[in-house]
Amino acid sequence: MDIEALRAQFPALKRQIGGMPIVYLDSACMTLKPDCVIEAVTSYYRDFPACGGLGRSMHSFGREVDEAVYRAREAIRRFINARPSDSDWLDVTPTREVIFTRNATEAINVVARGFPFREGAAVLTTDREHNSNLCPWQDLEAEGRIRHLWLDRGCGDDFDLSELDRILEREPVELVSMVHVSNLDGSELPAAAVIERAHAHGARVLLDAAQSAGHLPIDVQALDVDFMALSLHKMCGPTGTGILYAKEELLEDPRFRPLLSGGDTVADTALGQPPEYLGPPFRFEAGLQDYAGIIGAGAAVEFIESIGVERIQQHVNALNAYVADKIEPLKDEFDLLGPEDAAMRNGITTLVFRRRGMVALVEEDLVGAAAILDRQANVMVRGGEFCVHSWFARSGIGREREKLRASLYVYNNRDDCDTFAEALERLVGLDEYQMLPRLP
Numbered sequence: 001m002d003i004e005a006l007r008a009q010f011p012a013l014k015r016q017i018g019g020m021p022i023v024y025l026d027s028a029c030m031t032l033k034p035d036c037v038i039e040a041v042t043s044y045y046r047d048f049p050a051c052g053g054l055g056r057s058m059h060s061f062g063r064e065v066d067e068a069v070y071r072a073r074e075a076i077r078r079f080i081n082a083r084p085s086d087s088d089w090l091d092v093t094p095t096r097e098v099i100f101t102r103n104a105t106e107a108i109n110v111v112a113r114g115f116p117f118r119e120g121a122a123v124l125t126t127d128r129e130h131n132s133n134l135c136p137w138q139d140l141e142a143e144g145r146i147r148h149l150w151l152d153r154g155c156g157d158d159f160d161l162s163e164l165d166r167i168l169e170r171e172p173v174e175l176v177s178m179v180h181v182s183n184l185d186g187s188e189l190p191a192a193a194v195i196e197r198a199h200a201h202g203a204r205v206l207l208d209a210a211q212s213a214g215h216l217p218i219d220v221q222a223l224d225v226d227f228m229a230l231s232l233h234k235m236c237g238p239t240g241t242g243i244l245y246a247k248e249e250l251l252e253d254p255r256f257r258p259l260l261s262g263g264d265t266v267a268d269t270a271l272g273q274p275p276e277y278l279g280p281p282f283r284f285e286a287g288l289q290d291y292a293g294i295i296g297a298g299a300a301v302e303f304i305e306s307i308g309v310e311r312i313q314q315h316v317n318a319l320n321a322y323v324a325d326k327i328e329p330l331k332d333e334f335d336l337l338g339p340e341d342a343a344m345r346n347g348i349t350t351l352v353f354r355r356r357g358m359v360a361l362v363e364e365d366l367v368g369a370a371a372i373l374d375r376q377a378n379v380m381v382r383g384g385e386f387c388v389h390s391w392f393a394r395s396g397i398g399r400e401r402e403k404l405r406a407s408l409y410v411y412n413n414r415d416d417c418d419t420f421a422e423a424l425e426r427l428v429g430l431d432e433y434q435m436l437p438r439l440p
């Protein structure tokens with residue numbers, strides 16, 4: 001893979017701040033956008049900025065929107081291997097199993113609010129869910145609609161399948177909702193084994209694939225997963241774009257209520273009668289959509305496909321192993337979360353500093369570790385608790401210990417890793433409250 005040619009397609013990588021190149025290591029939060037995605041978004045606004053929606057706008061612009069949305073949905077269908085529509089629906093949608101959402105969070109909420117839970121049902125997660133796959137279940141529990149249970153997940157290989165079996169046997173779990181690749185530590189769920197066991201006990205499975213899609217090959221039919229939430233802005237797509245994949249049979253269930261209803265979801269309405277809804281995916285996509293975002297998301301998936309997810313995975317894992325080697329001499333300064341083998345952490349390196357209260361004064365601002373790396377070396381990483389506060393609270397790692405997450409994607413190179421390691425070395429060598437100059 002020619003990384004330099006690939007990097008040239010990401011205009012943000014050409015930026016310099018304070019006269020120095022930037023090092024972007026925050027792709028687990030948001031990936032950068034290639035030219036083809038920017039052009040796809042721009043082309044909508046420039047060339048056909050109209051509304052689509054099942055051939056309602058029968059003018060040229062409307063048809064072009066419908067065609068572009070169709071193509072985007074088909075790209076995503078192909079990418080995750082969702083089932084194609086039957087011939088009755090093929091003209092209007094390539095699949096009934098791909099629903100556009102604003103993000104993975106909304107996709108999970110569609111399931112949380114729509115799934116027809118029986119009374120007394122339980123939802124099982126892991127102990128390290130992103131807040132987006134935790135709060136919806138905690139809210140439902142507070143409303144008395146489900147019980148929320150969790151399982152100690154371990155780091156990938158040491159996931160406790162026998163404990164999963166015990167819970168599934170003992171508890172009325174109707175939905176297992178687990179993070180596929182953890183944004184906390186990069187560890188991967190043994191998804192196939194979890195799905196098989198859940199199904200054997202009559203439970204459905206939702207995978208939070210916000211960190212796995214675009215990093216590892218995904219085949220929803222081979223996995224036999226029931227629901228999957230994807231974050232397309234973590235896959236080079238425009239901001240505010242996501243996907244809910246769901247098996248058609250589940251979306252067809254009239255008891256599965258959409259999060260929103262209204263325009264574009266109905267075949268007909270009449271006063272004094274309930275609306276006559278369209279089938280999926282349209283019943284779940286109320287109102288005019290983010291057409292530019294959807295079209296850009298389709299371009300992003302085509303871009304990833306043109307490189308190949310396996311190649312991206314190889315590149316990211318090899319680079320993460322390189323990062324691990326580079327920071328090895330500093331290892332007494334921090335605890336590293338996740339699998340020991342960096343190549344198993346899906347591009348994520350999360351450090352928890354042993355020293356407490358790592359702060360410095362950069363000119364007049366008192367800033368923490370992540371901001372020091374940024375101000376000193378243009379190295380952009382994530383600080384804080386990565387929306388996994390619940391795991392940190394339970395782990396006993398104090399709030400006052402600084403955390404830092406570097407996350408890689410296809411456009412990162414060894415220079416980025418070298419700059420990160422050097423900046424980290426300078427960081428751990430700092431005295432507290434040291435005055436630092438800003439970048440020139």
Ligand SMILES: Cc1ncc(COP(=O)(O)O)c(C=O)c1O
Binds near residue numbers: 104106132179
């Ligand atoms: C594991 C995981 N789940 C869910 C989310 C939420 O994704 P989104 O921003 O698309 O809602 C994230 C975002 O960081 C994540 O890492």
